[in-house]
Amino acid sequence: DGGITQSPKYLFRKEGQNVTLSCEQNLNHDAMYWYRQDPGQGLRLIYYSQIVNDFQKGDIAEGYSVSREKKESFPLTVTSAQKNPTAFYLCASTLLDTGNYGYTFGSGTRLTVV
Amino acid sequence: AQKVTQAQTEISVVEKEDVTLDCVYETRDTTYYLFWYKQPPSGELVFLIRRNSFDEQNEISGRYSWNFQKSTSSFNFTITASQVVDSAVYFCALSEEGGSRLTFGEGTQLTVNP
Numbered sequence: 001d002g003g004i005t006q007s008p009k010y011l012f013r014k015e016g017q018n019v020t021l022s023c024e025q026n027l028n029h030d031a032m033y034w035y036r037q038d039p040g041q042g043l044r045l046i047y048y049s050q051i052v053n054d055f056q057k058g059d060i061a062e063g064y065s066v067s068r069e070k071k072e073s074f075p076l077t078v079t080s081a082q083k084n085p086t087a088f089y090l091c092a093s094t095l096l097d098t099g100n101y102g103y104t105f106g107s108g109t110r111l112t113v114v
Numbered sequence: 115a116q117k118v119t120q121a122q123t124e125i126s127v128v129e130k131e132d133v134t135l136d137c138v139y140e141t142r143d144t145t146y147y148l149f150w151y152k153q154p155p156s157g158e159l160v161f162l163i164r165r166n167s168f169d170e171q172n173e174i175s176g177r178y179s180w181n182f183q184k185s186t187s188s189f190n191f192t193i194t195a196s197q198v199v200d201s202a203v204y205f206c207a208l209s210e211e212g213g214s215r216l217t218f219g220e221g222t223q224l225t226v227n228p
Contacts, residue, residue, distance in 0.1 A: 033215070033216070035218075040123075040221075040223075041220060041221070042205060042218040042219055042220040042221050043205070043218040044218075045215050045216075045217075048215060058215065088157060090157075090159065092216070102161070102164060103149070103161070103209075103216055104161075105151075105158060105159040105161075106158075107156075107157065107158045108157045108158060110157070
């Protein structure tokens, strides 16, 4: 079945470490997105990519980095520069053809700094 | 810039009551898309509905109905005869034409008590 796979589901990080969250889709979607969700809050956009080897910053990109070397993959690295990385991270993807903006979401990664 | 506002942070009802979740949006585009998502405690986002800005016809799907009014920039969601399984966080979201991002409201936590 087509969909988005995020891994791991739970991730623990020590302060000062970089960690990478995986996001893979087999939907042949053009665009991919990373969102962050804090308890009791909405989703905020971190980074997004519409084509391979290109990506743009969202609203809260500081302390994060991404790459888009393949259409299917959009990993997110949480660097040590991110002051408060504990959150729930959701990856999404969509086709970019006109009139069809159905976004598919992964099941999320819960990151905790210990 | 686009913005979505869900003024109701939390709503608590008793099973079988009807409940309406409010959503107000702001956008400069004439073509845009509105969404509702449900987020159960497990965290994944469940797609409920997408409407485009040219289609103001209200929609009913089982116990769910949506009221889209461009004149007031609102896209409200009603659950009829609520059930305990409806308990979740509900998000309203907006995407602009050719848009590269989905902007979310803060979410409304709905609790349906038996």
